[in-house]
Amino acid sequence: MSKREYERIPVSQQAHVVSKPKDLTAIGGMVSVQINEKKITVPLGTTILEACQLNQIHIPTLCHHPDLCIAGVCRVCVVEVEKMRTLQTACSFPITSPIKINTSTQMVRKARRHIIDLLLSEHYGECYSCFRNGNCELQNLAKEFGVDNYTFGHVKTQRYEVDSSSAAVIRDMNKCVLCKRCVRTCIDLQEVGVLEAVKRGHETHVGTFLDKPLAEVICINCGQCINRCPTSALRANDPSDEIWAAIDNPKKHVVIQTAPSPRAAIGEEFGKEAGKSFTGELNTALRRIGFDRVFDTNFTADLTIMEEGTELLTRLKKAIVEKDESVKLPQFTSCSPGWVKYIEHFYPEFLDYLSSAKSPQQMFGALIKTFYAQEAKIDPADIVTVALMPCAAKKFECNRPEMCDSGFKDVDYGLTTREMAKMIREAGIYLPEMPKSHFDDPFGDASGAGLIFGATGGVMEAALRTAYELVTGREVPFENLVIEPCRGFEGVKQASVKLENCVEQYKFLEGVDLKFVVAHGTANAKIVMEMLKKGELNDVHFVEIMACPGGCLGGGGQPIPTSNVIREKRAQAIYEEEASLPIRKSHENPHVNYVYEKFLTDGPCGKLSHKLLHTHYVKRGKYIS
Amino acid sequence: MLVLEKNALSEEIENLVGEFGKDRSALLQILQAIQGKHKYISDFAQQEVARMMDIHPVEVNSIVSFYAFLYSEPKGRYIVRLCQTISCDMSGKEEVAEAVQRELGISFGQTTKDKRITLEFTNCLGMCDQGPAMLVNEKVYTKLDPETAVNILSEIK
Amino acid sequence: MIKTETLSKKRSGPVLFSEYKQGEGVKKALELGRENILFELKSSGLKGRGGAGFPTATKWMLTAASNSDKKFIVCNADEGEPGTFKDRVLLLEYPELVFDGMIIAGYTIGAKNGILYLRGEYEYMLKSLEDYLELLRMDNLLGENIFAGKDFTFDITIRLGSGAYVCGEETALIESLEGYRGEPRNRPPYPVNTGFLGHPTVVNNVETLASVPHILIKGGDWFRTHGTDKSTGSKLFSISGDCKKPGVYELPWGTSINELLNLVEAKNTKAVQVGGASGICLPKSQFNRVLGYEDAATGGSIMIFNESRNMLKILKNFMEFFVEESCGQCTPCRIGNIKLLEGVERIEKDDFTFSYINNLKELGRTMQAASKCGLGQSSPNSFISILDNFKDEIFGAKRKGEKNV
Structure with missing residues (x-):
């Protein structure tokens, strides 16, 4: 049995970091620094941010993401490094000499406030009417730094048209803070290369090739950009209103299949630590919401x-x-x-x-509208199939024209974990406290x-x-x-x-x-x-x-x-x-x-x-x- | 774009990639060469460059949109760039601008119908001691007044 | 020796505009050897002439010390600062100084390749510069075993910019050379360690490199005899605006603004902008200040405004420039500049409060401290200095509480 490993090298910014020495015990392998009166020793090349995180010193970040290469563009993480004329970004500054760092001086706090204020001034819309309300990094920063009065104004009209051409991903650049996480996700992490910053100066925005709609470019709908967007500039195309309508329609037999990954993650939406599946609880919740049958995609x-x-x-x-x-x-x-x-x-x-x-999603859809319809003696025309998936691309997949082999649209709606959690909350259900129950027959467990x-x-x-x-x-x-x-x-x-x-x-x-x-x-x-x-x-x-x-x-x-x-x-x-x-x-x-x-x-x-x-x-x- | 034109353009880009290399560091030179010849870099050209250099089309687009002298929209055979920065501004750029606009019947940012001239403002040309200054393609003209500017433009038919 | 120099040199000055024969500096450099070159350079106290003023000898030493097998010397000819045109003069009239400077730098740091990054606006010089390089190759000033110097191989290529002021920032310039958007990099690491294509790279201003041959020939100590203690040598000043004799002047550092105004025959001067759009604007009361790193620092741009000029309009022109030329990657610069411009427009429309203006000045200070590169760090300079130094003109009536102004 052999196992090979490959290391992927991100395309951009790759050369511009100081690599850590292999042998930390060698002379010069470790550096002593002082962060806010605290003396610590770190491996050469450790960034200030990493050093702070290891020592429970909180540094606010926005463009930084653990999956992505360093950008250093939002400037929220600036700190004071003694003897340096300007503030330095903690995320990008590699420690290579014994420096003194101060993470909360008057200048630092003022700069961070200003930066957040500037971002808010161009951030269209209000928090209460935003789906990321409560889970938005910009909102969190504003709260953390008490930025609450739009010192530099607030944009009142939309600069960009919302791009909802894609079945999977909706882009609203009016909410974008240009952290370029989506760009780094698309180009470096996924190497799909649909998104990049275009134009410059104040005209800079994240765009597609010639700013074409997402549906017309080579987006694969993976939705990884959504996961890394700190605000609501990127979101999945949410079909929950149509699903509610189907549930509310007594003529419709609404069937949902749930995939294992959402079950292993949906607890996080309800404030639970990652690492626990809520399969049984989810089954009960879905029935209470009004789904007529709950099936397991694993089948x-x-x-x-x-x-x-x-x-x-x-x-x-x-x-x-x-x-x-x-x-x-x-x-x-x-x-x-x-x-x-x-x-x-x-x-x-x-x-x-x-x-x-x-x-599996599409197989299930086809089976539900044929085999299951037969067995349960329901007209497949009255069946609405929903798929709870961890996936944005599933929304595109169920809309592919070739996915109608049952004679109907095999899967009517692809729903993400986030959207499911929203529906559950909307129904007044606290998922983690639901009693457990099993999946429905004839597909059983x-x-x-x-x-x-x-x-x-x-x-x-x-x-x-x-x-x-x-x-x-x-x-x-x-x-x-x-x-x-x-x-x-x-x-x-x-x-x-x-x-x-x-x-x-x-x-x-x-x-x-x-x-x-x-x-x-x-x-x-x-x-x-x-x-x-x-x-x-x-x-x-x-x-x-x-x-x-x-x-x-x-x-x-x-x-x-x-x-x-x-x-x-x-x-x-x-x-x-x-x-x-x-x-x-x-x-x-x-x-x-x-x-x-x-x-x-x-x-x-x-x-x-x-x-x-x-x-x-x-x-x-x-x-x- | 006709297939024949597309093929010719592809071949041209292939030659440029051959000349400057496939490395990313050659990208700007290749784009400059296309810009110089065609006065813009069409969406097809951008995609061909991306394909041959093994980068993403949006990256090429990003570069083209970043640099003021690269365009993804067709421009006139002569791109006229009048300096709008302070020294030229103080020495009469406004009068020159008005005169050329009146003469050509277009405003800045536009191209004449016969695709001869595109008018644009640009930032400091480094001719502050001899303003107002303008570039006509790569050629520089200084100490302009409305009359000389108009004369220069009428000569480049 | 090359006998192609046809331009008659009418200019004169203590260092750059003094007598020089093509290749002289290179010859001397080969005689001196690397260590002595660095010694002379260090004793000359030469600092970067682009405006930032980093000691040139240190930059070279750091790169020379690296044992990387590939190094680069880049000549920054992306002269885009409004009011700066000295490099234009050097490249057109004194290319031998610039190229010799590059060759010497290449020899000293151990680089085989030199790149001249010429701004797109200067494309009209390209042909003559390329021709000049060809002649240098014929005379064995470029190529293999230059001047029979063993193992010294060096060549220069010219790369054009495409209309982006920010590419004058050294790391943005490198990004541009590498085929990316001209967005400045995070520093550290610095180009001397991780530069073009990841190799140690020295990026020097045209004028800095042009000073080197003279320093080697006449010695670092001689260079120090010009200028002041902290600003050694001479400087090219690009003088434009309201004066009779605009142009490029070579003057020792330490020259006062008053002296300079007399020299170019400026009358009724109200304000002098030192250091271009990203510099500071001085009122009459400060014309006794001297030009130098220790007082009024500049990359050479001096713009003169007389009494007839509207300072707010000038400021607006500057801010419009920065809004367009910011690369747009970092928050303070991308949004900050548009806010400062908005402020100017609101002053114009008489739609402002003083607390709002003070907030903007504070924002400017944040931009100076927190922007990623020199562009955003210096773009608020003119905003702050013009509003501070020309309060009376701009807010005069308002400040005294008069109505209907």
């Missing part, structure tokens, strides 16, 4: 494993037994709609490598394999548990079914598992080293695609890619803020929940087998499942017309 995640796994084994057979050279390997996962749009734009020539299986889809590597782990067992007749050779090489947040992971003593049907795989690659975040996807281009993946069989850092649990629809620490806690919540489940392999899910027995009778990748559960892709390319 279709199990189904995805059956479909995608079968597809992989078919491809392998074609390639190995039939020596069919047109078969594309490795097979790439297709459950992340951000990733799907990324490859459609950036690597359209490789679309055949994508599994044709739909994402799902396996743990479906649950771990939420973390990067989860699809791979789930697929391996099933594929290995189908091929060899034995469980994967990992203690407690935990396939360690699939876990963790390294950007690109590569490992393999040997197939030995295969069952009769899969004898052609005897002795094959099943190789797989896992990547998360489109910047890492780019690395993988470049490897593919160079032929470096020729011996790899299966690749999992998630568009968002950390996988779905770090999705663009998740609670704000986000950081690596928070993502790790969410992953921990998911893995803990899964370890406690009785069924942990997709193919052992009795409900899945029930669906194949009763409805998709020609089995995985059969005719009906091809109609309902598989899809095709669009060669979009990069050109913006």
